[in-house]
Amino acid sequence: MTVGLVIVSHSAKLAEGVAELAGQMAPDVAVRAAGGANGGLGTDFEAVTAAIEAAQSGAGVVVLFDLGSAQMVADMAAESVDGDVRVVDAPLVEGAVAAAVAAQGGGDVSAVAAAAEGGSPEPVAAEDTTTIEVVLTNEIGLHARPAATLARELTGVDATVTVRFGAASADARSVLGLLGLGARGGDTVSVSASGPAAQEALDRVRALAERNFDE
């Protein structure tokens, strides 16, 4: 039972496209599209309500929207149904991908909402941190799909993992954070881990990079 996602857009095509993209990262997550109204552009309260109900497994639903009135329709729909439904103000595409990955990893509704908003906590370096250098041998570097794969790879591993590239750093479980590093193919990133399973985390990251992120 994972948190569900609903993508609300004025455009049916946009909603479906974002849902498709997010769903690719999260095969077990219910990602529903609710786009368009009356056969054209707009947002349809009943369609959004139905999508929320379809995405609700009991674990909660996170709703993302595109523009102004889509938020109002999403808010009203969220208020009209039972269960924990969070409407989050997040970048639609990146937020949906980040939320889908967080939901796939078993995050609760608060964690999924925070992932959509890019709100993973700023990583803090602990003293017993181990750091490795990882060369990104895949063509596109830490782009959306590899970033999502990396975040998923660390699901359930009890360690704080930080990826640094140049002056920037990101939590390795934050897809948005990883994307924000802008690390491309051929770049070298340093990966630090602390916590009980720090070594396992680093082993997994190294193995994943060596497999070219399963691309």
Next chain:
Amino acid sequence: MGCTASDVVAAIKAVADVVAEHKVELTQLDRAIGDADHGENLNRGFTAVLAALDGATPETPSAVLKTVATTLISKVGGAAGPLYGTAFLRAATATAKSDELDAAAVVAALTAALEGVVARGKAEPGDKTMVDALEPAVRASSAAADDGGDVAAVLRAAADAAASGAEATIPLVARKGRASYLGERSAGHLDPGARSSSLLLRALADVAAR
């Protein structure tokens, strides 16, 4: 002498007529600074409201307002559905205990409607939205009631103030809604939401004056 449920139904029918009459005008205003659907959307909504009220007249003014609210919410895509839907829903809640609406109840309904619109849309006066018509309307209606005005006087004061408030949106730069994406280019246009709010209140006032 207050407004019964059937008076409120008559007023809502008059609103529907006015919306139908001004459908093209509202859409044209929205074409200038928005997504060119305000007249169509509102007319679709109020056409559905007429159909919903055609079956049976709800027993109380509050129940009529609630029917209007739920119909608008389900039938109107775009900002007008949630905003007017919330306005009518709050007005319904504010009048839930009254079988007939007196001047004070009408002011309470208008006040609640404005609060609902602000809560839903997060707009403030001066943002070039329907709030710029509704906020002065609520103040004027309250003042009219304090002066001992009846329902007709209260609604006339609200409609007059809303009309001035809507006109005053013309020079404003939009800070909320689709028009806000235009920035400075939104200045020089009447806000379609403020215009429709003003039309709605005028329709209510005209019915009350009969």
